[in-house]
Amino acid sequence: MRARVLIRPKAGILDPQGVAVERALPALGFAGVANVHVGRLVELDIEDSAQLESMCEKLLANPLVEDYEVELLQGSG
Amino acid sequence: MKFGVLQFPGSCDEVDALSAARRVGDAELIWHGERDLGGAEAIIVPGGFSYGDYLRAGAIARFSPAMESVIEFAGNGGLVLGICNGFQVLCEAHLLPGALLPNTNRHFTFRQLELEVLYSGGPFTGACALGERLSIPAKHAWGRYYADPETLAAMDRGGQLVLRYAPGENFNGSLHDIAGVCNERGNVFGLMPHPEHAVDELIGGSADGLKIFESMRMSVEGARA
Numbered sequence: 543m544r545a546r547v548l549i550r551p552k553a554g555i556l557d558p559q560g561v562a563v564e565r566a567l568p569a570l571g572f573a574g575v576a577n578v579h580v581g582r583l584v585e586l587d588i589e590d591s592a593q594l595e596s597m598c599e600k601l602l603a604n605p606l607v608e609d610y611e612v613e614l615l616q617g618s619g
Numbered sequence: 620m621k622f623g624v625l626q627f628p629g630s631c632d633e634v635d636a637l638s639a640a641r642r643v644g645d646a647e648l649i650w651h652g653e654r655d656l657g658g659a660e661a662i663i664v665p666g667g668f669s670y671g672d673y674l675r676a677g678a679i680a681r682f683s684p685a686m687e688s689v690i691e692f693a694g695n696g697g698l699v700l701g702i703c704n705g706f707q708v709l710c711e712a713h714l715l716p717g718a719l720l721p722n723t724n725r726h727f728t729f730r731q732l733e734l735e736v737l738y739s740g741g742p743f744t745g746a747c748a749l750g751e752r753l754s755i756p757a758k759h760a761w762g763r764y765y766a767d768p769e770t771l772a773a774m775d776r777g778g779q780l781v782l783r784y785a786p787g788e789n790f791n792g793s794l795h796d797i798a799g800v801c802n803e804r805g806n807v808f809g810l811m812p813h814p815e816h817a818v819d820e821l822i823g824g825s826a827d828g829l830k831i832f833e834s835m836r837m838s839v840e841g842a843r844a
Binding site for chain 2: 551559602
């Protein structure tokens, strides 16, 4: 099964990468952009999707400072 | 006394850590694949970019065989010092509370700076006076110390906030200007600045970093006596 894990900085924790992107956009003429956050995407094939939660807690994310979301993708492998 | 200095693929400060430790005792490198800590009486997890900083700085090094042994060593009360990337590894290993995040200035920054000793009662700053200033360089992109407010309050009460950046020196945005912290038991200590790069006044103009290694020696030899 194909799975996708989205990892993002926790709300309320300053995200300097997001700030940098947010400041760069108007410089290129893109107006009206706010609250930009930059996270990570991990995609993987997994036999037992029940392991994903513990995988995220132990390695893929740092739950102290990051939130994550697991998405299972249909009909893939 | 004997120090063991871990070496991961991507470490870059292990040789300086080794030579700093050798100014106060014996020291040997320990390759990350080793489980045997070679009789070391204190462990140094050095700076660098272990495993390329993939995923998050320190995230993968934490699972190396040598780190499994270090976790056990720390659990038995052994002294463990983490410098820069080593600090990140110790946080990822949950040997220290909190986490290190990207600098608020968004840059890899390298500069000599002043630190203040907030706690001199433990094994890593025993050779320092309370309130003493240490001139030590820092060089990192991920040095912003973060812990939740309850954790920070408990650490403050417990004397776990050991070093802070002097006024004007906190370029990374660490909460409460925190530069170095220890665990509750006091035997594991991590800091972002590099004491191993400040051990000789001929290089960098300060030997203040030596006090950290000297403190560890005093603690290990004191416990032995």
